[in-house]
Every structure is written in structure tokens, then in C-alpha cells.
Amino acid sequence: MVLLFSLPVLAENERQIDVDNLVTTQHKTTILGQTIKYSASIGTQPVWDEEGNAVATLHYTYYQRSDVQDISRRPLVISFNGGPGSASVWMHVAYTGPRILNIDDEGYPLQPYGVKSNPYSILDVADIVYVNPVNTGFSRVLKDKEGKLLAKDKQKEMFFGINADIKYLAEWLNTFVTRNNRWLSPKYLIGESYGTTRVSGLALALQESQWMYLNGVILVSPTEIGIKREGPVEVANRLPYFAATAWYHKKLAPEFQAMTLEQFLPQVEAFTMSTLLPALTKGGFIGAEEKQQVIQQMARYAGISSKAIMQNNMDVSLDFFWKELLRDEGKTIGRLDSRYLGIDKKEAGVEVDYFPELTSWLHSFTPAINYYLREELNYKTDIKYNMFGSVHPWDNSNDNTGENLRQAMAENPYLKVLIQSGYYDGACNYFDAKYSMWQLDPSGKMQDRLDFKTYESGHMMYLRHADLKQSNDDLREFIKAATPAEGQPAIYKH
Template sequence: MKLVSFIGLSVTALTLAFSTPSFADNGRRIDVDSKVVTEHKARINGERFSYTATTGTQPVWNEQGDAVATLQYTYYTRDKVDDRTKRPLVFSFNGGPGSASVWMHLAYTGPRVLKIDDEGYPVQPYGVKDNPYSILDVADIVYINPVNTGYSRVLENEKGELPSKSDQQKMFFGVNADIKYLAEWLNTFVSRNERWRSPKFLIGESYGTTRVSGLAHELQNRQWMYINGVILVSPTEIGIKREGPVEAANRLPYFAATAWYHKALSADLQAKDLDELLPEVEQFTVNKFLPAIAKGGFLPADEKRAIIKQAAKYAGLSEKFVEQNNLDIPNNFFWKELLRERGQTVGRLDSRYLGIDKRDAGESPDYWAELTSWLHSFTPAINYYLREELNYKTDIKYNLFGNVHPWDRSGNNTGENLRLAMAQNPYLNVMIQSGYYDGATNYFDAKYTMWQLDPSGKMKERLSFKGYRSGHMMYLRHADLESSNNDLRDFILKSLPAEGKAAKY
């Protein structure tokens, strides 16, 4: 046993070493199969309790039983739980593809979060603080880094050679390859940690929503592991097409939300609360804007003029600009145009963030103001946290963004597979969480995906949507960190069937 002291924190750290060999990455090494266990205390949702953090690596095996990769994870369990079989277990993934699990780990659901201001902007000195809203009071959580993200890596063979790039893509770097090997890995993890009887949940953010949508089906149909809930945070299209007029029209409610935030709307619209404004814009989008775009060049002139006028008013743009774009306003044009007269651009993933360009002219911003701001905070925090608080030490570089490209996007049926998993499993519920100011995976696209996920409407009572006044990572805003975790907590608890309730229709 080794006692490690931190400011305001006492941690007992137990290091367990395995005989599996270590892996070299440009001379830096990480154990292929290892774990470090540390003990902590927290006050979450008004309740004080102790918890255990297990940080380690676990191999990915091929069909021949050879270790071909190792995935780094962090597993949090609440201590002194009388019956672990009733304790929910949440598997957490971020997206990219190629992104580590750091974002939701250190800013959303975990027991420790970034030191940032109440709106999500970086502050120094960098570091972490307690998260009083974490879902750890009601569920254990595993944060998983797919291959080449975080400390996870492809392994050399017995000759010391890495698989070819094309072989790596077939094994790991594609929609279906990603789902297949992660499902196998989760099976091993659940078995090792004796969690087969626990209720299980999947949460994914951005591309992670494609991942967990596919995993719900893969786990049920290939691993025979049934899931109680799937949470889609800032979802991608998950294979549900939104092309042409639908894609163009669906941007308008996001444009309106962003313009409202920056006080770029007319006085009458600006006077409305966002909760009042957005339903109005959504109705216009579905009932008038989408049909108008669909009519294209054959839209009657008087009708076109009325649509241009209203769309420009909702988007905070000039009528001339909307007309010149034939009602189809590209996102990058909007990010540059909305505040052009103020000499500022707005962010892509979170349009509350402002940037400044070399030239006010042009069609798109020079850089993404929100991403550079986030990297300020996340990079030092995760490197500090894993090494100095969780006592997991390695010279391997932590990849916030790893090399996983080219990514094979063919055969993406993840949305349909999620629908099928829900149909097969009456216990399975789905919740979507989106930020109104997210321009990368906009909230109205997320609503559209939810509507199209089950066209029959037979399972719509098991589908829900929650919106927040922030962006792609809505939890960076303090008010939404609280509300989004509370929504998660409620979803998890409501998705646990009553004792004795059978999984049947």
C-alpha cells in the first residue's frame, strides 16, 4: 500500500502489475494489461460518500487470441454498495472519430471536473475541482479510450511490427470495425469486474453517438448483453440521412438561437425568451421554410420574397444575404457573416464563443474559437489528473485527438440498429441531449433524428429530448452541468424496471 497526498485530498493507491508485456511507442512504454486503484471521497447531489477509481489498460484480442491493441480506461465505483447487481453501470465514449474520452470524463459526469468559469472559459492555474453534480451517486462509470486515443494503442506483433495501415483500418478504424472490437472489449471488462447482472447504460457524445447506437445492437445480438438505456449527447446523423432541403432547413433554429444569444435579432424577437422563440422558429422551419427550399427555382416569386424576409429575420442576417444563397445558408458562411459588422466570428461547436480574423471579409472563420479555448483547459487537466491524482504514470503521450484516419464510414446502419435494439428489448430507453448553440451537430437535426428513429411511433414514449443553453459540450456552462446531470440521473433511475417487471410487450 502506498499513501499519496494531494492538497486537500488523501488517496490510498494500490498498483497491480500484470505479466503481459509493455508496449513501446517511439521508445515510450505502456503496460498492455495493468491497473492502478485509488480511493477518494466526494460530496455529490448533497450526499457525502467514498469511491474507488481504477485506471488501467485492458487488451483487445483478435479471433486467434492474440493481443492486437490495448485500451486505457478509468472505472469509478461507489464504495459500500450492498448489492452491486442493482447498481447501474454506465459506459462512456466520446467521438471524433479519434477523440479521447477526456471531454465527458473531466467536464460532465465524472467526480472531478475542469477548473473553468461559469460559462466554460479557461482560467489559470489549470486543474480540476470536485463535481457536485456527477451521476456517481446513482451509477458506476467507465470512461473508455478507443484505439489511438488517450493512452490506447495498436500493439506490435511477435516480430515487433505494427499491422499495415489498411489492416489497422479493417481492425479498428471504421464505423463497424469500431463497434465490433469495442463490444468484445466490453464483454471482457464486464466479466472481469463481475457486472453481468448490473443494469447497463451507454452514453456517447458527437461521433460517440454513432458508436453507442451501434453498440446497443452489437452487444445484444453478438455478446447477448442487454442494455437499459442509451444517451446520445450532441448526436451525429447515426446513419439517418438529412440531405438536401432537410439539411438546409434544419439549420435555421440553430441560427436563430445563436443570433438571439448575440443580440443580433430585431427588437421584437430579441424581447422573447429563447424558450418562446425557438418553438416559433421550428414551426416556420417545418411548415414553410423546408417546403420553400424543396420547391427550388420554381418557388413563386411572392412566396419566395416572404420566406426570405422571415428567414433573414429569424437568422439575424440581411435579406440580400439569404437571397444570394438561395435560402440555403452554409454554416461556415453564417459563422463569418452574423457578426461581420462587429469584426467578430462565432464558434462552430459552441457559437457563444467569439473569434477575430485577419480579415473581416471572407466566407469562413480563420479558426474555431471554442476549440482553442477548450484545449487551454483540457490538455493540462487530464495529464495532471491521471498522473498526480489517479497515480497512473506512463511516458506514452495522452492523445486528445489520435490518428485514426482514413475512417471507413461505409455501411453505417447504426440508427436503424438502435431502433431494432429497442424493438428487441422493451427495457431499452433512449435520451438525446443537445445544446442550442451547437453548430456542428445542431439541436434541430437531433430532434429530426429522434423523429425518424422510429417512424412507426410505437416506441416514442421511450424516446426523449433535452435542450440546453450552451453548445456541443453543454455541460461546460455551470448551469447546464447541473441540469444535464440531473436529467441523466432521472433518465437512469426511470429506466430501471420495477422489480419483477418482465421485458415483454
């Protein structure tokens, strides 16, 4: 069954998205052996300015289980990807949604392209809405009554910056929750990469400007969320990621290769915090003997030569590591997932020519999402689906999103946080994420409400089949644990 509501604003023969429309289709799938019936509602909802004029419209896809009688107890998960400028496509058709990419068990593209059922989707325990911010997916800035777009500087002020993004999305979510009668539902935000900056800021904005309180925030492959990692901390925090990657590519001594990552990485982390970081703080005044000992141990863990580390004064950049680790094999490694291999024009140099993981992912995601939305969910439009949209220059100033998340947790005793990271993610590495978690609440009084999970894959850990199952299981358990029992008050006890 298809239900279509539309308020068109199209001039004749003009290619433009409808301001406010909705297409709903009915489906069923099997999740963890259980048959689940659900509706998929896909459409657009306006962004209004302070005068009540529609200035943009956001495209979204909303999945709702059909056999739930009381949605007041049914969790709602609100999902964002990152960039900034990325569509909410990655987690939609590869992680939590009911349909996922046709890929192999390690996440590499397969033809024919397309989608298949996701047997681990969290739709059994929660409804999900995937939101595309302005200029991503089918979301667009709208023309005014005179047929003109907002000036570029006005667009930036309204949409394209850390705090502007949070402000308009909080307003938009208020409307979505109201339209869909979800005010009573337990609510969760999930963001990936830059999306973690977005949802960390939204946690407080929703509380303070929309009076909407959350049960949980999930940070997938988080950014720094305004928690600075500069100088020696930034340099030292790379080593555990280097070590995990070198272990995967079998570049370590037999004693390390014989260990599991869970056995091996704690000693690397301990060395990083207890030895490497203090050594780096000494800069050029470190003693020659100490420097040599530290470099030799770094080389053993990172899988590259002590000479290369010495030449970089122990500050081995990510770009150099991606080029250096497999240089003798004529290969480079991926940025977002260092399991992926690339081939550069020259083996020499200190930077890779391209990121092989991203080209691999665009291989499969782009045809899949275009087919899926138009053919399976029946959303017909000539508007191009922007995998990455025009949002730059992005205003990164005044990033207090980590502090905003801490404040939201302090104000809301219900609110819990889950962090998910892949060991092989070089863009948002897992040890940086762990460091941010440690620094999020300096008082330590809320550490029992922070949970951390790691996976043997990269930025999009769910592409690996084993981690697709485990990461969704972790989400499912988090949602259940963060949804309080009936009658349980939000209160701090003496």
C-alpha cells in the same frame, strides 16, 4: 491505498503502454450534499484478435462507489466521446465524473489549470467507466512477437471505421463486464458527438454478438446516426440553430429578443417545417413573391441580411453564417458553441480562420487530464495522452447505426433513449437531433421511450455551470426511470 497489477511487454528503454495493468486509488467527494466514497481504477485491457493475440490495448478509468453492498442493482454507465479519434476526456473531466475542470461558470478556461470536485456527478446513482478507443488517450495498437505493428490497411480493417469500431468495442466490453462482475447490473451507454454513432451501433451489437442487453442509451449532441438529412431538409434544419445563435448575440428584432428561447424557437421550428421546407423543395421554380416573403422571414429569424440570404439562394451554409453574423463587429463565432468569439485576419470571406471554442477547450482540458490521471489517480507513463489520435482515413460506409438502435429497442422492451442537445451547437445542431429522433422509429410505437432535453449552451452543454447541474439531473432521473423495479418483466403488453 494504491493497488498495482501489471503485465509488462516492454523492450528495454522502449516507450510503450503496458498491455494489461491496473492502478486503484480510494477517494471521497460530495455530490448533491451527500458524502460519496469511491474507488478509481485506471489501467489498460487488451483487444484480442480471432486467434487470441493481443493486437491493441485500451486505456480506461472506472469509478465505483465503495459503500454499495449489492452491485447487481447498481447501474453501470459506459462512456465514450467521439471524433472519431477523440479521447474519452471531455465528459470524463467536465460532465459526469467526480472531478471536473477548473473553468468559469460559462465554461471559459481559468488559471491555474486543474480539476475540482463535481457536486453534480452521477456517481451517486451509477458507477462509470470511460473508455478510450484505439489511438486515443493512452490506448494504442500493439506490436506483434516480431516487434512489428499491423499494416496500416489491417489496422483500418480492425479498428478505424464505423462497423469495425463497434465490433471490437463490443468484444472489449464483454471482457470488462466479466472481469468486473457487472453482468447482473443495469447497463447504460452514453456517447457524445461521434460517440452517439458508436453507442447506437453498440446497442444492437452487444445484444446480438455478446448477448448483453441494455437499459438505456444516452445521445449527447448526436450525429445523424445514419439517418440522412440531405437536400432541402439539410438546408431547412439549420434555421432554428441560426435563430438561437442570433438571439444569444442580440441580433434580432426587439419582439424576439424579449422572448425566452423556449418561447421563441417553437415559432421558428414551425416556420421551418411548414413554410421554409416546402419553399426549398421548389428550387429555382419558386415564385418570386413567395421567395421574397420566405427570405425576409428567414432574415428576421437568422439575424443576417435578406440580401445575403438571397445571394445564397436561401441555402445559407454553416461556414458562411459563422463568418457573417458578427461581421460588422469584426468577430466570428464558434462552430461547436456559437457563444465563443474569434478574430480572423480578414473580415471578408465566407469561412472562419479557426474555431475559437475548440482552442478555448484545449486550453483547459489538456493540462487538466494530464495532471489528473498522473498525479491524482497515480497512473504513471511516458506515453503521450492523445486528445485526438491518428484514426484516419475512417471508413464511414454502411452507417446503419440509427436503424441498429431502433432494432435494439424493438428487441428489448427495457431499452430507453435520452437525447441531450445544446441550442448553440452548430456541428450537431439541436433541430437535426430532434429530426433524427422523429425519424428513428417511423412506426411511432416507441416514442414514449424517447426523451429529448435541450440546454442554453453548445456541443458540450455541461461546460456552462447551470447546464452542468441540469444535464446531470436529467441523466440521474433518466437512469432511475430506466432501471425497472424488482420483478418488472421486459414484456410488451396487449
